[in-house]
Amino acid sequence: MDPFLWLGAFALCVVLHLVIHPQARLFRDALTWLGRHPAPFLWLMASLMVHEWWSLRTGASAPLAVAHPLSPWPEVFLDCAVRGWQRFAMLFHQAIHPPPVLAGTIIGSVIMGLFSAASQMWLCCYFVASRESLLPDAGVRAALVRWKTILVLAVIHGAWWWMAERTDSPTRLLREWVMPEFLIFLGPLPLAAAAARVDFLKAGSATVRWWARVWLPMLMLALTAVPLLALLEYSLHLLPAVIPPARVVTQLLAASVLEAALHSWLFVSAALLLLRGGYLDDDPSHV
Numbered sequence: 676m677d678p679f680l681w682l683g684a685f686a687l688c689v690v691l692h693l694v695i696h697p698q699a700r701l702f703r704d705a706l707t708w709l710g711r712h713p714a715p716f717l718w719l720m721a722s723l724m725v726h727e728w729w730s731l732r733t734g735a736s737a738p739l740a741v742a743h744p745l746s747p748w749p750e751v752f753l754d755c756a757v758r759g760w761q762r763f764a765m766l767f768h769q770a771i772h773p774p775p776v777l778a779g780t781i782i783g784s785v786i787m788g789l790f791s792a793a794s795q796m797w798l799c800c801y802f803v804a805s806r807e808s809l810l811p812d813a814g815v816r817a818a819l820v821r822w823k824t825i826l827v828l829a830v831i832h833g834a835w836w837w838m839a840e841r842t843d844s845p846t847r848l849l850r851e852w853v854m855p856e857f858l859i860f861l862g863p864l865p866l867a868a869a870a871a872r873v874d875f876l877k878a879g880s881a882t883v884r885w886w887a888r889v890w891l892p893m894l895m896l897a898l899t900a901v902p903l904l905a906l907l908e909y910s911l912h913l914l915p916a917v918i919p920p921a922r923v924v925t926q927l928l929a930a931s932v933l934e935a936a937l938h939s940w941l942f943v944s945a946a947l948l949l950l951r952g953g954y955l956d957d958d959p960s961h962v
Contacts, residue, residue: 759905767862788833889952
């Protein structure tokens, strides 16, 4: 099938989320917030560009490959579904993609874990501060205050980045089918710490309460978000068929924009869902 048709299908799915999805208002509110506060999208886009450029320079990864038309569809579908599920889990833990510093080593994983945990806490504090009409730098100060929560998240993130470089079957199985569920369960943790202004233990209690209240709406969101992320994964591999291979920078820019835009949009949607479901909003229509 023509790559443009797949990219068009991806765009159509996004539009359908904004128009006829049962949670369409939530998705529109998230888009409105990003329109007013583009910083998270721009930071993530820039970090993805740096990550891919760094990986190409160091030989850590190859350029995006075209999905071969003769590839077995069950294999392609399963691979994209797994990647879509992992992407959904990382919605709550990857505000800024860390550069692959010393990738594959314990020290490198610790550095990347600290980077991603701190950036995620910043995003949550920035999100809460923006909705309370506070100064933008209030997010940075609030994130630094929650350093204990950052350290705990850094341990978990470090394990994720370490497993990302492992190729043995047990580690791959753990990363693909166990860690995503754990990361999703911990997803509301930094947002709870930012919104409720509590320490790690109280944020953990708030996380459990939030899940008890919003598990069904979150399931509804996941049922369409995961296929959308899987379609994003497939679309990213089709980009070389649309953009000439000689224009590597253009490919990386297009891939980073698509990935950052969808990631940021779905995260804000999930964050709004959690805040409203956690009864922290006096006015549910407040964006």
